[in-house]
Amino acid sequence: MTTVDPDTAAPPSAERARRRAAGDPVKALLHRHRELCERAVDPLEIAAGLEAHGITDRTAARFRHRDVFSLAEELYARSPRGEEPAAATAPVPAGPSAYRALGCALLPGALAAAAAAAGQAWAGPAAVTATVAALVWPGRPAGGRFPWLAHLLAAAVAGWAAHRYGTALAVGLALAVAPGHLLAAAFAAGARARLDGSRALEDFADRARPLLFASVAGFTAAAVGAAALAGAPLPVAVPLALLLFLTRLLLRHGSHRGPVAAALALALVPVPAAAPAAAAVLLVHAVLALSRASAHARP
Numbered sequence: 001m002t003t004v005d006p007d008t009a010a011p012p013s014a015e016r017a018r019r020r021a022a023g024d025p026v027k028a029l030l031h032r033h034r035e036l037c038e039r040a041v042d043p044l045e046i047a048a049g050l051e052a053h054g055i056t057d058r059t060a061a062r063f064r065h066r067d068v069f070s071l072a073e074e075l076y077a078r079s080p081r082g083e084e085p086a087a088a089t090a091p092v093p094a095g096p097s098a099y100r101a102l103g104c105a106l107l108p109g110a111l112a113a114a115a116a117a118a119g120q121a122w123a124g125p126a127a128v129t130a131t132v133a134a135l136v137w138p139g140r141p142a143g144g145r146f147p148w149l150a151h152l153l154a155a156a157v158a159g160w161a162a163h164r165y166g167t168a169l170a171v172g173l174a175l176a177v178a179p180g181h182l183l184a185a186a187f188a189a190g191a192r193a194r195l196d197g198s199r200a201l202e203d204f205a206d207r208a209r210p211l212l213f214a215s216v217a218g219f220t221a222a223a224v225g226a227a228a229l230a231g232a233p234l235p236v237a238v239p240l241a242l243l244l245f246l247t248r249l250l251l252r253h254g255s256h257r258g259p260v261a262a263a264l265a266l267a268l269v270p271v272p273a274a275a276p277a278a279a280a281v282l283l284v285h286a287v288l289a290l291s292r293a294s295a296h297a298r299p
Contacts, residue, residue: 052294105181127170179222
């Protein structure tokens with residue numbers, strides 16, 4: 001009678017049984033986030049989506065991965081998809097759309113400056129309207145209820161400031177829209193590039209924060225120039241312009257509307273320090289919100 005060594009001759013079915021006993025936690029996660037994984041065009045989009053659902057690098061260790069990015073790569077590889085999502089990863093040339101967007105960003109300042117130079121009585125309201133309209137920019141839907149509350153509060157802030165300090169302030173805010181558009185686009189592209197090169201959520205946050213500070217510093221300098229060109233008071237115009245720039249950044253990247261609306265409401269308090277305080281509060285929130293990978297997933 002032939003004896004069989006159980007350690008060397010275990011059938012494949014036994015090995016499969018042991019694997020089933022050990023469980024497949026990634027499969028459960030894949031089922032839970034099936035829609036996200038199937039529509040993602042790359043693993044980075046899955047990583048951003050997982051982070052938005054509260055999964056951190058520490059959580060990824062429970063799924064036998066060193067970080068969220070590694071976990072997202074497995075989820076992407078195991079997700080069924082056709083050929084259409086893969087084609088979406090091809091780079092799309094900027095082309096006419098980028099020029100149209102730049103033209104729309106230049107329009108508020110040009111319209112406001114021309115109306116003010118012509119001595120039109122409607123120059124101030126037109127500048128305020130054009131400036132606030134620039135906040136309604138294509139991007140990821142912002143979270144929270146009352147989707148137009150932030151825009152209404154921004155209109156109230158800019159309108160009240162223009163009424164109190166004159167048309168020059170409104171023109172200065174309108175002139176700052178174009179550099180705000182360019183710096184917001186540069187920040188979005190730079191953050192996406194840093195997301196591509198990151199291997200952990202903390203790594204991405206460390207890379208994204210200096211980029212945000214550079215964008216804020218660049219816009220502050222541009223706002224100073226716009227206010228000086230329009231003849232607006234710098235201590236008032238620059239904090240207001242920065243507040244609107246941060247509002248645009250946060251709304252475009254899908255941030256929750258609550259903190260944005262609270263900062264804008266703070267700016268309506270009739271004291272000189274209200275606008276600088278509101279801008280500072282919103283900057284702190286932007287540092288926290290825009291250093292998250294989930295803020296830079298594709299719209």
